[in-house]
Amino acid sequence: MAVTTSNGTLPARTAPWHDPRKRAAFFQSLVLVLVAALIIWIVNNTLTNLARLNIASGYDFLERRAGFGVPMNLVDYSPDSTYLRAFGVGILNTLLVSALGIIASTLIGFFMGVARLSTNWLIRTMAAVYVEGMRNIPVLLQIFFWYFAVLGALPQPRQAVNVADSAFLSNRGLFVPAPVPQDYFWLTPIVFLLSVLAVIVLARWARRRRELTGQIFPTGKVSVALLFIPALVTWFATGAPLAWNFPSLQGFRFVGGLTIVPELVAVWFALSLYTGAFIAEAVRGGILAISKGQTQAARSLGLSAGQTLRLVIIPQAMRIIVPPVTNQYLSLTKNSSLGAAVGYPELMSVSGTMLNQTGQAVEVLGITMLVYGTICLVIALIMNVYNRLVRIPER
Amino acid sequence: MGARGKSMDTHPERAGAGPEGQHSPALAYPVGQHPQLPPPVVQTGPVAWVRDNLFGSPLDIAMTMCVAWLLYTLLPPFIDWAFVKGTLFGQSRQDCNPDGACWVFLKVRFDQFVYGFYPAGDHWRVNLTAAILAVLGLLFFVPRVPYKGVIALFSLTVFPVIAYVLLVGGVFGLEHVETPKWGGVFLTVLVSVAGIVLALALGIVLALGRQSPLPIISSICTAYIEFVRAVPFITILFMASVMLPLFLPEGVSLEKLLRAMIGTGLFWAAYMAEAVRGGLQALPRGQYEAASAIGLNYWKSMSFIVLPQALKHSIPGIMNTIISLVKDTTLLLLIGIFELLGIVQAAAADPKWLGNYVEGYVAVALVFFLFCFGMSRYSQQLEKRLDTGY
Numbered sequence: 157m158a159v160t161t162s163n164g165t166l167p168a169r170t171a172p173w174h175d176p177r178k179r180a181a182f183f184q185s186l187v188l189v190l191v192a193a194l195i196i197w198i199v200n201n202t203l204t205n206l207a208r209l210n211i212a213s214g215y216d217f218l219e220r221r222a223g224f225g226v227p228m229n230l231v232d233y234s235p236d237s238t239y240l241r242a243f244g245v246g247i248l249n250t251l252l253v254s255a256l257g258i259i260a261s262t263l264i265g266f267f268m269g270v271a272r273l274s275t276n277w278l279i280r281t282m283a284a285v286y287v288e289g290m291r292n293i294p295v296l297l298q299i300f301f302w303y304f305a306v307l308g309a310l311p312q313p314r315q316a317v318n319v320a321d322s323a324f325l326s327n328r329g330l331f332v333p334a335p336v337p338q339d340y341f342w343l344t345p346i347v348f349l350l351s352v353l354a355v356i357v358l359a360r361w362a363r364r365r366r367e368l369t370g371q372i373f374p375t376g377k378v379s380v381a382l383l384f385i386p387a388l389v390t391w392f393a394t395g396a397p398l399a400w401n402f403p404s405l406q407g408f409r410f411v412g413g414l415t416i417v418p419e420l421v422a423v424w425f426a427l428s429l430y431t432g433a434f435i436a437e438a439v440r441g442g443i444l445a446i447s448k449g450q451t452q453a454a455r456s457l458g459l460s461a462g463q464t465l466r467l468v469i470i471p472q473a474m475r476i477i478v479p480p481v482t483n484q485y486l487s488l489t490k491n492s493s494l495g496a497a498v499g500y501p502e503l504m505s506v507s508g509t510m511l512n513q514t515g516q517a518v519e520v521l522g523i524t525m526l527v528y529g530t531i532c533l534v535i536a537l538i539m540n541v542y543n544r545l546v547r548i549p550e551r
Numbered sequence: 552m553g554a555r556g557k558s559m560d561t562h563p564e565r566a567g568a569g570p571e572g573q574h575s576p577a578l579a580y581p582v583g584q585h586p587q588l589p590p591p592v593v594q595t596g597p598v599a600w601v602r603d604n605l606f607g608s609p610l611d612i613a614m615t616m617c618v619a620w621l622l623y624t625l626l627p628p629f630i631d632w633a634f635v636k637g638t639l640f641g642q643s644r645q646d647c648n649p650d651g652a653c654w655v656f657l658k659v660r661f662d663q664f665v666y667g668f669y670p671a672g673d674h675w676r677v678n679l680t681a682a683i684l685a686v687l688g689l690l691f692f693v694p695r696v697p698y699k700g701v702i703a704l705f706s707l708t709v710f711p712v713i714a715y716v717l718l719v720g721g722v723f724g725l726e727h728v729e730t731p732k733w734g735g736v737f738l739t740v741l742v743s744v745a746g747i748v749l750a751l752a753l754g755i756v757l758a759l760g761r762q763s764p765l766p767i768i769s770s771i772c773t774a775y776i777e778f779v780r781a782v783p784f785i786t787i788l789f790m791a792s793v794m795l796p797l798f799l800p801e802g803v804s805l806e807k808l809l810r811a812m813i814g815t816g817l818f819w820a821a822y823m824a825e826a827v828r829g830g831l832q833a834l835p836r837g838q839y840e841a842a843s844a845i846g847l848n849y850w851k852s853m854s855f856i857v858l859p860q861a862l863k864h865s866i867p868g869i870m871n872t873i874i875s876l877v878k879d880t881t882l883l884l885l886i887g888i889f890e891l892l893g894i895v896q897a898a899a900a901d902p903k904w905l906g907n908y909v910e911g912y913v914a915v916a917l918v919f920f921l922f923c924f925g926m927s928r929y930s931q932q933l934e935k936r937l938d939t940g941y
Contacts, residue, residue, distance in 0.1 A: 180764075180765050183765065183768075184767040187768055188767055205797045205801065275603070275604065275607055276607065276611045276614060276615060277604035277605060278604075278618050278619065279611075279614050279615070279618060282618050288924060292878075292919060292920045292924045293923075294881040294892065294919055296881040296882060296884075296892060297881060297912060297916055297919070300908070301916075304899075304908045305908040490782070490783035491783065493785045494785065494882070496885065497884075497885055504783065504786065508789070517789075517793040517794050518794060521793070524786055525786050528781065528782050528783055529778070529782060
């Protein structure tokens with residue numbers, strides 16, 4: 157406090173080590189110096205060690221030939237592609253299994269969360285056993301279980317389970333017909349997208365009209381018609397422009413069609429079931445947090461049990477459910493790195509191979525961490541926007 | 552009120568039906584002497600329970616049927632495999648019924664699953680360490696035992712030295728056992744305990760740092776926590792196993808197991824910090840202000856006023872982090888450390904026992920389930936015991 161008395165003399169001075177501001181400045185600079193020293197020491201050691209071990213540094217290796225194969229790639233890839241492209245393949249595979257896992261675990265989680273609150277004893281108990289079982293068993297064990305114990309026990313391609321001569325299930329994966337778009341196929345998805353836009357506009361208009369006049373528009377039925385009729389008309393008008401490429405057994409393996417590798421199935425199943433249990437707990441907690449009075453008020457207004465859940469409970473519970481579910485999505489995405497343990501070529505698995513080949517641990521792990529960090533940040537941003545939408549505006 | 556009461560009395564069906572209808576000729580007992588009859592069976596008995604709990608509505612009936620069918624298709628084959636056709640006695644795969652579970656596998660390999668490749672004659676060293684740990688844990692966690700501070704200090708300073716001497720050996724005539732020979736449940740427990748202690752200690756410091764009014768300290772702690780929470784555990788483990796040797800000066804090397812423990816502690820410290828921060832934020836500002844008002848400095852107010860209350864609030868979060876930590880010790884197998892899952896996986900890939908995955912996984916799942924489920928139950932009980940109502 158810079159207080160001076162009228163005749164200009166300073167008040168009794170405190171020693172600098174008793175002045176909170178000086179002490180704060182001192183301790184903060186001390187910590188800053190220590191952290192900086194630690195970082196400089198680490199960087200220095202690393203540079204010395206790299207020079208001593210003759211490990212190259214820098215990002216030149218990204219342009220070089222990767223030289224390793226990948227059992228599953230969404231874009232063109234061969235051992236002759238560059239390391240950069242291998243990274244891309246890994247990132248796409250991570251995104252694929254994370255997206256599939258997020259969709260499946262959300263469905264499982266909401267179903268099981270509501271089921272745990274069911275009045276039906278059998279359903280309630282089954283959901284409780286599922287949640288407690290999955291939450292308390294390591295996810296890596298679950299991935300191993302699906303990969304080695306379930307999928308590994310499937311028959312060889314020659315004895316594959318045959319579903320109507322078009323889909324085959326064997327220990328090499330699931331083989332399904334691949335869609336091959338013909339001329340004008342692109343028209344159908346475009347029409348469908350336009351229908352989706354129209355439904356959004358319609359829903360907004362119907363809601364505003366309801367709020368202004370109290371008249372209820374049959375949005376549900378009209379939306380279904382609006383979504384499917386134009387797309388179906390386009391589909392048949394262009395002559396059903398989709399051919400199918402069927403898988404067939406040639407020698408010891410399947411040729412053609414779309415292959416879903418067992419690694420993907422194992423990681424997907426395990427992550428969805430594991431994360432689904434945590435989402436179920438979040439959903440149950442969110443619903444329980446809504447007071448009983450809300451249910452009673454809704455029922456006394458004449459809403460049915462289903463309407464009460466859909467119109468009164470869920471909208472309020474969502475704002476409690478969304479933050480923990482976001483955390484579960486992030487942890488699912490991070491857990492997809494365990495695909496490396498069964499050889500699913502996601503980012504961690506690809507970068508592990510790269511790390512062994514190039515020895516450039518700092519660069520490879522740096523890029524990997526950066527990518528995971530970015531993916532998590534994007535998911536968190538999307539969920540924050542969604543959270544703002546479902547939040548009840550406070551007046 | 553009066554009008555409603557009158558209309559009830561004059562209701563044609565109501566009159567005489569209830570015990571208060573004393574003018575009714577149908578009444579068999581005088582007022583107040585009606586014997587205690589059991590409630591009707593259809594409203595409370597097993598029939599009613601089944602109706603209310605299983606067949607309440609058409610949807611309920613359909614769901615009950617679905618689940619019952621699921622149980623019918625899954626449970627009998629499992630029981631048949633595990634118990635009816637399962638083999639418990641024997642020495643090798645040939646003694647097992649090929650249609651059933653081969654529990655012989657677990658029995659023959661039991662020592663390996665518990666101790667890894669630790670020399671058989673020295674198993675007592677692991678057992679002794681575990682016994683000391685168990686006694687210390689019991690003394691610390693049983694509420695009535697006094698001198699908690701002394702026990703904690705002993706566990707954190709003297710016990711690690713005893714454990715190191717006993718497990719590593721090389722002195723007092725104990726044979727030296729290299730860490731690559733360690734494995735199984737023993738290693739899982741060891742890494743978990745070391746990880747929990749390190750993560751808890753560092754996590755509390757990080758949480759205090761993040762909540763600190765000093766901007767530089769708070770931003771350093773926040774940056775660390777957010778960075779670690781954005782990346783998967785496996786990348787930190789790879790960092791500890793591949794990059795940590797590069798970070799250290801030439802000539803200094805740490806054992807792989809030690810590096811893995813450090814990685815585990817550093818990673819989970821960030822999650823622990825977030826759990827503790829929840830407790831710190833739940834504490835009303837008045838507590839901080841009262842502590843300063845009675846003249847306590849920062850460390851005294853933290854250790855006597857703030858942390859004891861904040862840690863109590865964060866028990867659920869800390870327990871969840873501990874459970875996650877224990878489950879994620881399985882990831883150590885990815886950097887070549889044979890903890891429980893790693894050693895079972897390696898044993899099941901042995902040509903002599905090839906295909907015995909399920910038996911191994913069932914055993915590992917059971918071990919983890921018992922531990923994690925027990926921990927979550929214990930935490931609920933602890934919460935209740937420490938709950939002082941504010």
